[in-house]
Amino acid sequence: MSQATELRIDDIAPPAPGYWATAMRKLRRDGAAMTALTTLIVIILLCAAAPLYARDIAHTNPFESNLSGTVLRHGKMVEVLGAAHNPLRLGVEPIGPSWKLGPYMLGADGQGRDVAARMLYGGRNSLLVSFAAAVICLVLAALTGILAGFFGGWTDRAISWLLDALWAFPVFLLAISLSVVLIAHGIDIGPIRLDASSLALPITIIGVIYVPYVARPVRGLVLGLRQSEYVLAAIGIGAPSWRILWFDILPNVISSLVVFAPLIVALDMLTEAALSFLSIGVQPPAASWGTIIHNGESLIYTRPIVAIAPGLAIVITVLALNILGDGLRDALDPRAKLRN
Amino acid sequence: MAGTVLRRLAHMIAVLFGISVLVFLIFFATPGANPAARIAGKDASPQTIARVEKQFGLNRPLPVQYALMMKKLFVTRNLTSFVNLGEKVVPQVFKAAPVTLSLVSGAAVIWIGFAILIGALAAAFRGGWIDRLLMVLSLIGISMPVFWVGTMANLITQGAYHHTWLFSWVPPLGYIPFSRSPLGWFKALVIPWITLAILYIGLYARVLRAALIETMQEDFIRTARAKGLSERQVLLRHALRCSLVSVVTLFGLDFGVLVGGGALLTEVVFGLQGVGYLTYQALETLDLPMIMATVIYASVFVVVSNAAVDIVYAAFDPRMRVRR
Amino acid sequence: MSAVGLLSVRDLAVAFRTRDGVARAVDGVSFDVAEREILGIVGESGSGKSLTVLAILDLIGDPNAIVSGSIRFRGAELVGQSPDVLRRLRGGAIAMIFQDPMTALTPVHTIGAQIMEQIRIHTGLSRHGARARAVELLDAVGLPDPARAAGRYPQELSGGQRQRAVIAMALSCNPALLLADEPTTALDVTVQAQILDLIRRLRDDFGSAVILITHNLGVVAETADRVAVMYSGRIIETASTAALFADPRHPYTWGLLGSMPELGGARRARLATIPGLPPALDRRPKGCAFAPRCGFARAECAVRPPLIGEAGHRAACIIPAAERAGARDQALAA
Numbered sequence: 001m002s003q004a005t006e007l008r009i010d011d012i013a014p015p016a017p018g019y020w021a022t023a024m025r026k027l028r029r030d031g032a033a034m035t036a037l038t039t040l041i042v043i044i045l046l047c048a049a050a051p052l053y054a055r056d057i058a059h060t061n062p063f064e065s066n067l068s069g070t071v072l073r074h075g076k077m078v079e080v081l082g083a084a085h086n087p088l089r090l091g092v093e094p095i096g097p098s099w100k101l102g103p104y105m106l107g108a109d110g111q112g113r114d115v116a117a118r119m120l121y122g123g124r125n126s127l128l129v130s131f132a133a134a135v136i137c138l139v140l141a142a143l144t145g146i147l148a149g150f151f152g153g154w155t156d157r158a159i160s161w162l163l164d165a166l167w168a169f170p171v172f173l174l175a176i177s178l179s180v181v182l183i184a185h186g187i188d189i190g191p192i193r194l195d196a197s198s199l200a201l202p203i204t205i206i207g208v209i210y211v212p213y214v215a216r217p218v219r220g221l222v223l224g225l226r227q228s229e230y231v232l233a234a235i236g237i238g239a240p241s242w243r244i245l246w247f248d249i250l251p252n253v254i255s256s257l258v259v260f261a262p263l264i265v266a267l268d269m270l271t272e273a274a275l276s277f278l279s280i281g282v283q284p285p286a287a288s289w290g291t292i293i294h295n296g297e298s299l300i301y302t303r304p305i306v307a308i309a310p311g312l313a314i315v316i317t318v319l320a321l322n323i324l325g326d327g328l329r330d331a332l333d334p335r336a337k338l339r340n
Numbered sequence: 341m342a343g344t345v346l347r348r349l350a351h352m353i354a355v356l357f358g359i360s361v362l363v364f365l366i367f368f369a370t371p372g373a374n375p376a377a378r379i380a381g382k383d384a385s386p387q388t389i390a391r392v393e394k395q396f397g398l399n400r401p402l403p404v405q406y407a408l409m410m411k412k413l414f415v416t417r418n419l420t421s422f423v424n425l426g427e428k429v430v431p432q433v434f435k436a437a438p439v440t441l442s443l444v445s446g447a448a449v450i451w452i453g454f455a456i457l458i459g460a461l462a463a464a465f466r467g468g469w470i471d472r473l474l475m476v477l478s479l480i481g482i483s484m485p486v487f488w489v490g491t492m493a494n495l496i497t498q499g500a501y502h503h504t505w506l507f508s509w510v511p512p513l514g515y516i517p518f519s520r521s522p523l524g525w526f527k528a529l530v531i532p533w534i535t536l537a538i539l540y541i542g543l544y545a546r547v548l549r550a551a552l553i554e555t556m557q558e559d560f561i562r563t564a565r566a567k568g569l570s571e572r573q574v575l576l577r578h579a580l581r582c583s584l585v586s587v588v589t590l591f592g593l594d595f596g597v598l599v600g601g602g603a604l605l606t607e608v609v610f611g612l613q614g615v616g617y618l619t620y621q622a623l624e625t626l627d628l629p630m631i632m633a634t635v636i637y638a639s640v641f642v643v644v645s646n647a648a649v650d651i652v653y654a655a656f657d658p659r660m661r662v663r664r
Numbered sequence: 665m666s667a668v669g670l671l672s673v674r675d676l677a678v679a680f681r682t683r684d685g686v687a688r689a690v691d692g693v694s695f696d697v698a699e700r701e702i703l704g705i706v707g708e709s710g711s712g713k714s715l716t717v718l719a720i721l722d723l724i725g726d727p728n729a730i731v732s733g734s735i736r737f738r739g740a741e742l743v744g745q746s747p748d749v750l751r752r753l754r755g756g757a758i759a760m761i762f763q764d765p766m767t768a769l770t771p772v773h774t775i776g777a778q779i780m781e782q783i784r785i786h787t788g789l790s791r792h793g794a795r796a797r798a799v800e801l802l803d804a805v806g807l808p809d810p811a812r813a814a815g816r817y818p819q820e821l822s823g824g825q826r827q828r829a830v831i832a833m834a835l836s837c838n839p840a841l842l843l844a845d846e847p848t849t850a851l852d853v854t855v856q857a858q859i860l861d862l863i864r865r866l867r868d869d870f871g872s873a874v875i876l877i878t879h880n881l882g883v884v885a886e887t888a889d890r891v892a893v894m895y896s897g898r899i900i901e902t903a904s905t906a907a908l909f910a911d912p913r914h915p916y917t918w919g920l921l922g923s924m925p926e927l928g929g930a931r932r933a934r935l936a937t938i939p940g941l942p943p944a945l946d947r948r949p950k951g952c953a954f955a956p957r958c959g960f961a962r963a964e965c966a967v968r969p970p971l972i973g974e975a976g977h978r979a980a981c982i983i984p985a986a987e988r989a990g991a992r993d994q995a996l997a998a
Contacts (some may be wrong), residue, residue: 165358170597170642172604173619173635177366180623180631266483273485274605278623293488300491301499308495311488319483326479559767565723566762567782567833568755577781578770 019255026331033327036320043317047127050120058103058117063285066112071095071103080104080112093302109295109306119309122287126314129203129282130268136207137264138257141214146253148215149222150245160219167212175271178205179280197283202275206268213267214260218253225249255332262325266318273314289314345651352647359639364406367632368396413636419629421622429633433615437599439515440614442525443606444598446533448591451540455587456580458541459548464575466553474545481542490535490609497531513611532610536603540594544587551583558582592649599645600638669736670873671697671720671841676733676743678715678724680945687945690715691897692733697841700867702874704888704905706881706920710942712897713877717843721758722750737841756786759834759872763846765826769818775802776814779833786837801832804869805862824855831862835870842866842874848883860887881924885909893917896942896953903977913979913988916954918995952980960991 027033054062070077073095080095094108097115106115148159166174182201195201225231225248234244275281276290284291289310296307376392377384384392393399397408412419417430458478462471497507509527516524555561556579564578565571594602604616611617615634622630678690690712697703707713718724719731720742735742737758742750754760762768769778779798783789789797795814802810805828818826827847834842844863848856864887866872876888884891885905892902893914901914912918919938940957949955955965964982971978983991 161354161358165355165362169359169362169639170600170602172597173601173638174362176604176619176623177363177631177635180626180628181366270485274487277485277487277605278608278620280623290485293485293491297491300495304495304499307488307491311485311492314488315480315484319480322479322483559762559764560770562723562725563760563762563768563830564770565725566721566754566760568751568753568785569781570751578773581772582770 023255023331027327030327030331032323033331036323036327039316039320040324043123043313043320044127047120047123050117050124053120054114054117057101058105058114060103060114060117062113062117062121062287064113066108069112073098080108094299094306096303097305106305106309107303109292109303110299115292115306115309118287118292119289119313122289122292122310123313123317125199125282125286125288126269126272126290127317129199129206129272129288130265132203133207133210133268133272134261134265136203137210137214137268138261140208140211141218142253142257144211145215145218146222146245146249149219150226150241150249152223152226156219159215163212163215163219166209167216171209171213172271172274174209175205175275176278176280178209179275183280183283197286199282199286202272202281206271206275209271210264210267214257214264217260218256221252221256222249225252259325259329259332262321262328266321266325269314269318269321348647348650352643356640356643359643360410360636361406363632363636363639364409367628368398368405368409369402409632413633419633421627421630429630430637432618432630433633433637436613436615436618438517439612440599440601440603440607440616442515442518442529443532443536443612443614444595444603446529447536447540447598447603448595450533451537451544452587452591454537454541455544455548456584458545459552459583460575460580462545462549463552463556463579464571471549475549478542478545481538482546484538485605486535486539487605487609489538490532490606493531493535494609515612515614529612532606532612535610536598536606544590547590548583548587551586552579555579555583588649592646596642596645596649600642601634669696670699670701670738671875672734672736673716673720674734674736676716676719676735677731678712678719679730679732680726681728681730682946684946686730688948689897689945690719691948693894693897693899695892695899695902697873697875699840700871700873701890702864702867702876702888704876704878704884704891705894706878706884706891707894708879708942711894713894714845716894717760717845717875717877720843721754721760722747723754723760752786755782755834755839756837757839758841758843759837759839760843761827761830761834761845761847764850765818765823765830766850768830769826771818774815774817775821775829779814779829779836782833783836797836798832801836802829805829805832805835806858807832823851824858827851827855827859828862831859835866835872838870839872842872843877844874845877846879847876849878849880856883863887881920893920896948897945898953898980899971900954900981901979902971903979907977911977912992913973913977913983914954914981915958915960915983915991915995917979918992922996952982959995 054060060066066080069080071080072078078095081093094110094112095104097107098105104114104116106119109115109118144159144163148156148163179202182205231244231248234248272281272288273290273293276288277294279291279294282288282291292310293307296303296305296310299306376389376396376398395408395412397405413430417428419429421427421429458474462474465471494513497510498513501507502510510531511524511528514528516528518525552575556575561574561578564574569577599615601616601619603614604619606612607614607616608620615638619631619634621627622634673696674694676690676693677688679686679688689710693712693716695703705713705716715724720735720737722731722742722745724731731743733743737753742753769775773781776795776798779801780791780794783794783797784791787794799810799814802813807813807825807828813821813825813829818829821829827850831847842863847863848859851859860883863874863876866874876883878884888905890902890904891908892899893908893916894900895916901908901912901917903911903913908917909921912921916938923937938957943949943953943956949966951966951968952958952961955961958965960983962982969980969982971980972982973979
C-alpha cells in the first residue's frame with residue numbers, strides 16, 4: 001500500500017511450475033471460452049464429415065454442375081434450376097432451401113450444386129487454410145522474433161528492418177500482390193513446386209503476411225527476457241545459449257504464441273475469405289466459404305441464402321476463435337497484445 | 341521537435357525504399373515464370389511481350405530494372421496498361437483517390453465517434469451487463485467479413501426492403517461526386533460508411549476500454565477523485581484524454597491502410613470506383629502494371645500518413661515531447 | 665487533549681472480502697484531530713495507515729472493501745454518507761496529497777489547469793479568478809516563476825516542484841484538514857526537509873490541521889504535534905511527539921526507535937532490526953499482534969491488550985510501568 005516502488009518480479013520471470021495447470025483451470029472456468037471451444041470443435045467435426053453428408057444425406061457430388069437435374073420436393077419432381085420468376089422469364093433460378101435434412105437442404109447455387117454440401121466442403125478448406133497458415137505464421141514469427149531478440153546486433157537490425165518494411169506494407173495489398181503473381185503460374189523454385197490451383201499457395205501467402213504481427217511482440221518479449229535479471233544470472237553462471245533459449249526463453253514465447261494462435265487463425269480465416277471472394281484465394285473447383293459467398297453474390301436478390309449461409313459460418317467460427325483468444329489471454333497472459 | 345521530424349522522415353524514406361524493393365521483387369523477380377509474359381497480361385501477343393521486355397529492360401540487371409520501374413511510376417508517370425492498350429495508369433489512380441478518401445474519411449468519423457462512446461460506456465459500467473453487451477457486440481463487429489456485411493447491407497437496402505419507407509432513400513450503387521450533389525454524395529455513401537466502420541468500431545472500442553481501465557488504476561485518477569470530481573468528470577477529463585493516445589496510434593495506421601486500398605472490398609461491394617476498385621478491376625484482367633501502380637502509390641500513402649500521425653502525435657501528447 | 669475536535673475517528677475498521685473470507689486490514693482504530701493540529705501516523709508498509717486515511721474520504725476504491733465504525737468531521741458522520749456529500753468535502757474542506765508526485769498529476773493537463781479545475785469545482789470563481797488564485801498558490805508553496813510554472817505539464821517539473829504543485833492544489837480551497845500520505849517518501853533528502861517545512865507552515869498560513877502519514881519517525885519528530893503508531897491494522901501507542909520520544913512504552917515503538925539512525929548520536933555497530941515479519945492480515949494472532957515478534961511477550965499477551973495509560977499517552981501493552989524502563993533499556997541496547 002505504501003511502498004514507494006513495489007518490485008514486480010512477476011513481471012518478467014519464467015512461468016512458475018504449475019503455470020499451465022493454473023491457466024487450464026482458469027480457462028475451464030471461463031464459460032464463454034469453453035462455449036467457443038465447443039462450437040469450434042463441432043464446426044470442425046461437421047466439416048470433417050462433409051463426404052458422409054454428400055454421399056448419405058445430400059446424395060450429390062457438390063463439385064459437379066447439375067444444370068438439368070431434378071429433385072423431389074413436396075411430393076413432385078422439380079427442376080434444380082428452374083425458370084426465373086421475372087416477367088420475361090430470363091435466366092434461371094436455382095431451387096430454394098428445403099430446411100430439411102436431405103438433398104438441397106440450403107437450396108442450389110447457380111450451377112445447381114447442393115449449397116449445404118458445398119458449405120461443409122468449403123469449411124474444410126477454409127479451416128485447413130487458416131489453421132495451416134497460422135501454424136506457418138507462428139513458427140516463422142517465433143524463429144525470427146527469437147533470433148532478433150536473443151542475438152541482437154546485426155541479426156536484429158536486419159530482421160527488424162525487414163519486419164518494419166513488411167509491417168508498413170498494407171497487409172491486404174501484400175496478399176493481393178503475392179496472390180496475383182503466384183496464382184497465374186504457381187511457384188517453381190528448384191525442388192519446390194506449388195501448382196497454381198493448390199491450396200498450399202493461399203496457405204503460404206496468408207501464413208507469411210501476418211508474420212510481423214507476431215514476430216514484433218515476440219522480439220520485444222525476448223529482448224525483455226534477455227535483459228531480465230534471471231537470464232543475466234544464468235549467463236553469469238555460464239549457462240550455454242541453447243540452455244537459456246530452451247529453458248528460460250522458449251516457455252515464455254510459447255505462452256505468448258498460444259495466446260496469439262486463435263487470433264491469428266481468425267485473421268487468416270477472414271483473409272482467406274476476402275482473397276477467395278476476389279477469386280485469388282482458393283481456386284475452383286475447390287470451394288471455401290469465401291468462394292461460396294462470391295458465387296452467391298450474383299444470386300443475392302433471388303437466392304440470398306447462398307451468400308448468407310457461408311457468411312454466417314465465417315462469423316460464428318471467427319467469433320468463437322476471438323472469444324477463445326480472449327479467454328486464453330485472460331488465463332495465460334493478461335498483458336499480451338497483438339499488433340504492438 | 342525538429343529532431344523528431346527529421347528522424348521520422350529518414351525512417352519513412354527507408355521504409356518506402358524497402359516497400360518499393362519488395363513490390364519490385366514480387367512482380368519482377370518471383371522465380372518460376374517469365375515476368376514479361378506476366379506483365380503483358382493474359383494471352384498477350386509475342387509483340388506485346390517484346391515491348392514489355394524492352395520497356396522494363398527485362399534483359400538488364402535487376403537494379404537497372406528497379407530504377408526503370410521507379411522512373412515510370414514517379415518521374416515520367418507514363419506506365420501504360422497492356423490490357424487496355426495505351427491507357428496511362430498513374431492518372432487513373434489520382435482520379436480514383438477522391439472516391440476512396442470520401443469513403444474512408446466518413447467511415448473514420450463514424451468509427452471514432454462510436455468507438456469512444458462505446459469504449460467509455462463499457463469502461464464506466466465495467467463488469468455490468470451494459471459492458472458485457474457492448475463488448476459482445478464489438479466482438480461480433482470484428483468477426484464479420486466486411487464484404488459479407490456489405491453484401492447483406494445491399495440485400496436489405498437495395499433488395500427486399502428497398503421499397504419500404506426505411507430504405508427508399510438509398511440511391512442505386514455507385515458514387516456521386518460531392519461537387520455534383522452534396523446530398524447525393526452523402527446518401528450514396530452512408531451505407532458504405534457504416535459497413536466499413538463496423539469492424540473498426542469494434543476494434544477501437546475494445547482497445548479504448550482496455551486503455552481506460554488501465555488508466556483508471558493510475559495514481560492521478562485517485563488525485564482527481566480526491567479533488568472532488570465526480571466519476572463522470574474523472575473518466576472524461578482525466579482518464580479518457582490519456583487513453584485516447586492508444587487509439588490515435590491505431591488510427592494513423594488504419595486510416596493510411598484504408599485510403600491506400602484497404603477499403604478495396606467495400607468499394608467493390610458498393611461499386612465505388614476508388615483506388616481499391618481500380619485494383620480489383622486490374623485483378624480481373626490480371627493487369628499487372630495497374631496493380632503495381634496502385635500498390636506502390638497505396639504504400640506511399642500509408643507510409644506518409646503514418647509519419648504524419650507520428651509527428652502530430654508528438655504534438656498531441658505532452659508526455660512524448662519530454663521523453664524524446 | 666484539545667478542546668475543539670475537528671475530526672474524530674472511532675472504531676474504524678476496513679475489511680476486504682477475499683476468497684478465503686474477510687481480512688481486516690484496519691482493525692478498530694480510534695483517534696482525534698484538533699483544529700490546526702498536526703497528527704503523525706507512523707507504521708510500516710501494510711500497517712493500515714494509508715487505508716485509515718483513504719477511508720476518511722471514501723477513496724479506497726476497491727469494491728471488496730468494507731468500511732465500518734465512525735468518522736465524524738466537524739460533528740457530521742462520514743461513514744455511509746452519500747457520494748455527493750463526500751465529493752463536496754473532497755478537495756474542499758478535506759484535501760489529500762499522495763506519496764508519489766511523479767504519478768499523482770494527470771500528464772496531459774498543465775499544472776495550472778489542474779489546480780484551476782479543483783478551484784472551480786468548489787468555488788464560484790471565474791476562469792480568470794481561478795487562474796490568478798492558482799498562480800498565487802504556486803507562489804505561496806515556493807515554486808519559482810509561478811505564472812510560467814502554471815503553464816507547464818507535470819513531467820516538465822522536478823519531483824520536489826511537482827510535490828509543491830500537488831500541495832498547492834490541495835490547499836487551493838483552504839482545507840480545514842489536509843491528509844498527507846507519505847508526502848516526502850519519493851523525494852530527495854534535501855527536498856524532503858523543504859516540503860516538511862512547507863507542511864509545518866500550512867497551519868500558520870492556511871490554518872489547516874494535518875494528518876501526516878509516514879514510516880519515518882524522524883519525519884514525525886520534526887513535524888508532528890502528536891503521534892499515533894500503527895501496527896498490523898491497530899494503533900498500539902499514541903502520545904504527544906515529545907512524550908513518545910521521551911518515554912516510548914510499546915516494544916514495537918522501541919523497535920522503531922532502535923532502527924532509526926541517529927544523527928550526531930553515538931555510532932552503533934549496526935542498526936537494530938525487529939526480528940520476524942508482521943502477521944498476514946488473515947493470520948493475525950488473537951491477542952497482541954506484535955507478541956510473536958516481541959522479546960517480552962508473556963502468557964497474558966494472548967488476550968488483546970487495550971490502550972492503557974493517561975489521557976495524553978496510551979499504549980497497548982501490558983508490561984507494568986515498573987518493569988518498563990528496564991525492558992526498554994534492554995531492547996534499545998540490543
